[in-house]
Amino acid sequence: MPDKLDKIIESKKLLLPILTEIQDRDGYISEDNVRQLSKKTKIPLSEIYGVATFYSFLTTKPEGRNIIHICNSPSCYVNGSLNIIEFIEKELGIKSGQTTEDKLFTLHIGSCIGCCDKAPAMLLNGEVHDKLTEKKIKGIIKKCRS
């Protein structure tokens, strides 16, 4: 593992891209990784932890295999995003910030994702799903479960 971290540090150089790469690889940024990274880069542990917990797309805890970021900004809200969010919460049995017991889904209700012309919209593992309806949500969840 340590040699892999060296490689990431060398190719990404800046802390934010390094942390993003670690999260891409492991699904989250572990305490062990933060400690190792601090040792290798001489950046204080507290600072790395501060950065890893500042941004909403970085996480220091393991998340589900499918990560949903659903928008609840005004453009989506006036197009019924709240109903869609409630439907997802009911279907998955979780609230924002939680992960399902089978570790299949993590739900985040968040800020605008820039798909306001196709509201309501969400990101599923970084991919856009828009003009959401309950039927569409059902299909997406079913596909992830199969």
Add this chain to the structure above:
Amino acid sequence: MQILEKSGLEAWKKAKEMKPEKVISLLNKKGLAGRGGACFPAGTKWEFALNSESDKKYVICNADEGEPGTFKDKYIIINNPETLVEGILIACNTIGAKHAYIYLRREYRYLEKNLTKIIKKIIKKADTDIQIDIVLGAGAYICGEETAIIRSIEGRRGQPYYKPPFPAVEGLFGKPTIINNVETLANVPLAIIKDDWNPNLRLFSLSGNLKNPGIYEMPLGTSLKELIALGKPEKSIKAIYFGCAGGCIPFNQEWKIDPEFINSTGCMLGSCTMIAVDESQSIVDIVTIIAKFFEYESCGKCTPCREGSMRILSLLEKISLGYANMDDIKLLEELCCVIRDSSLCGLGQSSTMHILTALKNFREEFEEKCRLR
């Protein structure tokens, strides 16, 4: 659309033959204003960086388009990335920078692959040793603020800091840096090469209760009626929101979309975001949703914004649930003014504009909620 026109590196070649001062005066003569929201003349910003002596300088392209309701930069990155990259190269060459960063918001990660390809292609074609790197954000509205973007690229928490020193003097890694919005940089080559380039055309992001939302290019000075008609509303429109930070106005059809006029209504046109809200919506609910957004996105550095946004949200929830009285409205208004006047950066300062303008224009909706008590 003007923004989709190409220069095909003609502007790059022309600018390279010119003295930096000449490029800057040309941009100022053409009237290229910043499109991130502040309308600061792009040429003047470049001039500050040009006059700052340093061994290294940087250009940052701000593609952290986070203002809710805004998707114009995404439109440019998808539809005319070549001209954007050319604009970045011209900016670098003019101020004497060898390195540029495109700070791309994390929500747009799916654009990274193609943009990387275009950067490589244009740099090769332009035959330059300027380096352009994409730095992916990680989800933080505040990182659209120029000092926060600097901190974020440096690998720190994306929290703003007091100016001066201004970035053009002391910016990224302590070196002179210019930070321009995507739309500004994409317009640079067009302003340089096209004789008929129109400085007044803007990309409007239309969304909300509309049948045809989307990006529309229209000149400043267009009437609200004409612009909103493009979006084809199905019900009668009650209010227009200029994103979350820009405040709201009643849908007065005859009003013209002009930054100075919009300012006079207590709002900010900003990056030309317009969210149309129809009569079926409750302004109190929308205000509460927006307050939640600011509470979530406050970076936590300064007290008025960090603590105030929480208090604002709890007051609004109290009002929207019908538990408040008229004194709560007064308290809300006072708190909004304090946050506006004492926050460190633009986020905090503008975070209550939507409430103050809603109280000005739709006060009866708040009072009605309190009367239930």
